Amino acid sequence: MLYPWLMPLLFVVAGMSARYALGKYDYRTFFRNRTRKLLVPATIGLFVFQWLSGYAGMLTMNYHYHADMGAGQPWWVMYIMFALTGGGGLWFIQLLWLFSLLTIPLHRVERKLHITYPQEQAQCTMRPALRDVLIALLMVFFGVMLYLGDQTVMDGNGTMQDPASLANVYRPLYYIVAYLFGYYVFVRKDVQEWLSRYCLLTIPAALACGIWLTVTTFGQDAYSPAYLRSVGNNLYAWLAILAMFGGFKRWLDRPVAWSVPCIKKGKTWTIVPAKISYGLYILQFVVCMNVGYVLRVHTTLPPWAMYVLLFVAMFTLTPALYAVIHRTPVLRWCVLGEK
Numbered sequence: 001m002l003y004p005w006l007m008p009l010l011f012v013v014a015g016m017s018a019r020y021a022l023g024k025y026d027y028r029t030f031f032r033n034r035t036r037k038l039l040v041p042a043t044i045g046l047f048v049f050q051w052l053s054g055y056a057g058m059l060t061m062n063y064h065y066h067a068d069m070g071a072g073q074p075w076w077v078m079y080i081m082f083a084l085t086g087g088g089g090l091w092f093i094q095l096l097w098l099f100s101l102l103t104i105p106l107h108r109v110e111r112k113l114h115i116t117y118p119q120e121q122a123q124c125t126m127r128p129a130l131r132d133v134l135i136a137l138l139m140v141f142f143g144v145m146l147y148l149g150d151q152t153v154m155d156g157n158g159t160m161q162d163p164a165s166l167a168n169v170y171r172p173l174y175y176i177v178a179y180l181f182g183y184y185v186f187v188r189k190d191v192q193e194w195l196s197r198y199c200l201l202t203i204p205a206a207l208a209c210g211i212w213l214t215v216t217t218f219g220q221d222a223y224s225p226a227y228l229r230s231v232g233n234n235l236y237a238w239l240a241i242l243a244m245f246g247g248f249k250r251w252l253d254r255p256v257a258w259s260v261p262c263i264k265k266g267k268t269w270t271i272v273p274a275k276i277s278y279g280l281y282i283l284q285f286v287v288c289m290n291v292g293y294v295l296r297v298h299t300t301l302p303p304w305a306m307y308v309l310l311f312v313a314m315f316t317l318t319p320a321l322y323a324v325i326h327r328t329p330v331l332r333w334c335v336l337g338e339k
Contacts, residue, residue: 001210003222004233005240007092008146008178012241014096015182018103027104037337038097041282042090046083048334049286049325054086056289063297088285095170099179106183135194142181143238149174150234153225168225178241192249199246206243209236279322279336287318 021030058069058081073081087094109115126134152173185191195202213232220227227233255274291313295306325331332338 001214004213004237005244008175008237009241009244010092011096011099011175011178012182012186012245014099015179015184016187018100018179019183019187022103022107027107031100031104034097034100036333036339037278038093038100040333040337041335042087042094042097045282045335045337046087046090047079048331049283050086050088050090050335051079051082052086053088053286053289054082054084056286056293057085058082060289060293060296063293086286086289088289089281090285091169095172095175096179098172099176102176103183131190132194135191138185138191139242142177142185143234145177145181146174146238147231147234149177150229153228155225168223168228171228186245192245195242195246196249197246199243199250202239202243202246206236206239209239276319276322276326279326279338280318282336283321283325284314284318287314287321291317 021033025033058078061067062069150171153168153171156168186195209232213236217227217230217232222233288310291310292306295301295309299306301309322336325335326338
């Protein structure tokens with residue numbers, strides 16, 4: 001229910017963010033900021049911190065397969081292997097950095113051709129009915145392009161040693177469709193308002209399609225090329241993206257802040273989730289892998305109890321770990337890409 005739409009939706013939002021950033025910064029600053037925030041954690045951060053995920057992954061595989069992977073290998077070889085296999089979800093920012101490089105020449109062309117995209121509905125002189133029809137056609141075109149992008153998925157044996165299977169993790173031609181539609185289409189205020197207005201139709205449609213897909217494909221490998229290329233998978237991804245975007249725009253388009261009591265009487269800490277969410281994304285895989293390994297190997301708890309404890313750990317240990325790394329000068333640059 002989650003995998004088909006989550007990552008393309010994130011790339012849509014990333015494309016929107018790139019356009020907003022290019023409206024605020026010059027090209028040099030944009031490139032420098034993107035490199036620090038995206039490339040540094042996904043390269044240097046692997047060797048400074050993310051190798052812990054690779055280490056936990058090897059221990060887990062040794063436990064499940066009764067093997068002794070890495071036996072007889074020098075420590076530095078194992079360290080490199082841990083770093084290269086410990087990235088987890090950081091493939092997202094690796095791909096996003098490459099897409100950001102593409103964004104700069106695209107924006108240069110737009111400026112030379114004097115192409116502008118009105119952000120406010122008041123700037124658009126088109127009749128509302130005609131505008132709604134054109135936006136609807138754009139959304140259909142978006143779904144068609146997502147489907148065509150997923151047809152580039154290659155057949156492989158499902159292992160990370162297979163180049164085709166490794167390329168299917170990144171699916172660059174699929175995700176760049178979502179990124180460019182976010183950059184050019186979803187960033188427009190009139191498109192956002194359209195999605196908000198019609199989300200009462202797209203939300204039940206997405207739910208119905210998700211239930212249908214789950215029932216008809218239950219037990220199938222959701223990562224297999226045949227499944228990824230299927231019409232049902234892409235139809236559900238498309239409807240869910242429209243529904244999630246429209247629903248968030250309609251009901252949750254406002255700043256969120258939490259007030260946490262401080263030790264000192266009468267004092268509170270204000271936590272803005274949007275300001276720490278990126279750091280939590282960077283750190284969550286290490287917490288998940290290591291806590292999951294400890295619960296699986298060193299306890300006899302039932303699976304449901306492990307899931308509950310892992311859920312609690314993710315929402316307690318990850319913010320605590322972020323608070324420590326965020327306050328450590330050199331480490332915060334290497335791991336989080338913060339100045």
